[in-house]
Amino acid sequence: MESNKKEKSKLEIKSELISNDLSDLLGTLILILLIAGICGYVGYIYSKDNNLSISHGIIFGILFPLGVGLLELFDLNNFFCFILYTIVYIAIVNFIPTFVGGIILFLLILIFMIDYIYIEEKDRTEEINNIIAKNNIVSNKSYNYNTDVKEVYDKSDEYLTSSEPKIMEEEFECEMCFKKISEEEYETYDGMCEDCFMNVHIDDDGNYHDEEIF
Ligand SMILES: [Zn+2]
Numbered sequence: 645m646e647s648n649k650k651e652k653s654k655l656e657i658k659s660e661l662i663s664n665d666l667s668d669l670l671g672t673l674i675l676i677l678l679i680a681g682i683c684g685y686v687g688y689i690y691s692k693d694n695n696l697s698i699s700h701g702i703i704f705g706i707l708f709p710l711g712v713g714l715l716e717l718f719d720l721n722n723f724f725c726f727i728l729y730t731i732v733y734i735a736i737v738n739f740i741p742t743f744v745g746g747i748i749l750f751l752l753i754l755i756f757m758i759d760y761i762y763i764e765e766k767d768r769t770e771e772i773n774n775i776i777a778k779n780n781i782v783s784n785k786s787y788n789y790n791t792d793v794k795e796v797y798d799k800s801d802e803y804l805t806s807s808e809p810k811i812m813e814e815e816f817e818c819e820m821c822f823k824k825i826s827e828e829e830y831e832t833y834d835g836m837c838e839d840c841f842m843n844v845h846i847d848d849d850g851n852y853h854d855e856e857i858f
Pocket of ligand 1: 818819820821822823836837838839840841
């Protein structure tokens with residue numbers, strides 16, 4: 645029963661991840677189609693006005709913004725690269741046969757289709773586990789809060805009923821693994837034991853991060 649529930653929420657998380665990725669892809673696709681349409685039209689007008697091959701004008705008009713997209717993909721999205729790309733593109737575009745442009749266009753469409761398949765088929769076990777672990781930590785924290793409040797309440801009750809006042813002994817435990825720790829450790833490591841604190845804040849390369857790493 646419990647594991648069924650877990651499996652169900654895993655599936656829900658998975659479909660959520662897929663739909664997020666797909667809507668990202670769809671957004672990019674619409675933007676690219678729009679820009680490619682405009683550039684294709686510009687190519688059409690240009691080649692018509694200058695008595696050049698119309699199909700050449702359309703195909704290379706469409707290819708120009710797709711090339712900009714590739715620069716983006718390779719993180720070359722600065723102004724210098726864009727200018728250089730534009731100059732090179734204009735310089736060589738008339739020397740590239742139309743069919744070569746057609747092949748490049750086909751390949752770029754293929755890349756998008758592969759991207760779509762990748763989103764559907766990608767192994768998301770690690771991503772899902774990370775999200776579940778995150779959720780667990782949140783619920784553990786609220787659980788701890790409730791038991792702490794209850795403990796204090798019980799202790800104050802004891803204190804009131806006993807004839808001799810008891811010295812309240814404070815116990816500290818790690819909020820991640822519930823190991824008993826000293827007050828000093830609790831204060832130093834943000835409510836965690838030293839090991840959990842290191843796991844949360846130090847990455848594989850040994851660098852400290854203020855934010856939690858999962
Ligand atoms: Zn711990």
